[in-house]
Amino acid sequence: MTNDNDVFIQWNSKYEIGIPKIDEQHKHLVELCNRLHESIVADNPLEQKHQLASTLKECVAYVGTHFKDEELLMQAAGYDDFAQHKIQHDTFTKKVLETSEDCNSQNRLAAIKFVKFLYEWLISHICYEDKRYVPCLKEYLQKKTKQ
Numbered sequence: 001m002t003n004d005n006d007v008f009i010q011w012n013s014k015y016e017i018g019i020p021k022i023d024e025q026h027k028h029l030v031e032l033c034n035r036l037h038e039s040i041v042a043d044n045p046l047e048q049k050h051q052l053a054s055t056l057k058e059c060v061a062y063v064g065t066h067f068k069d070e071e072l073l074m075q076a077a078g079y080d081d082f083a084q085h086k087i088q089h090d091t092f093t094k095k096v097l098e099t100s101e102d103c104n105s106q107n108r109l110a111a112i113k114f115v116k117f118l119y120e121w122l123i124s125h126i127c128y129e130d131k132r133y134v135p136c137l138k139e140y141l142q143k144k145t146k147q
């Protein structure tokens with residue numbers, strides 16, 4: 001059981017981009033970062049090992065799901081900077097896959113560094129890069145609902 005003080009990252013409404021499906025996915029990614037952090041600091045070594053491995057797997061998979069959904073939407077909307085945005089997703093995914101291999105319960109420092117990297121990249125990417133496609137995607141989604 002956690003309380004607000006235990007939460008590693010507090011979701012903030014300033015991270016919202018105003019596209020509900022994407023906001024939900026971003027919130028879920030932040031939640032997964034928090035669960036990763038919880039599993040790293042868990043007292044019970046067995047629980048820690050199990051939780052860390054399963055949350056890590058879920059986190060890596062969900063990053064893939066989110067990027068795929070976001071990319072499909074950017075492509076459908078004809079977003080000008082799609083190629084550049086996709087390069088950022090691909091570079092991050094590659095780094096996550098490489099780094100997550102070193103992240104296990106035997107290497108707590110690597111695990112903490114990993115979750116910090118994950119969190120910082122996600123928040124910065126959401127706030128600076130994802131927000132850039134919002135006008136284009138909103139226009140596309142509005143047109144689509146009128147059809």
Ligand code: FEO
Binds near residue numbers: 126129
């Ligand atoms: Fe929400 Fe470009 O990742």
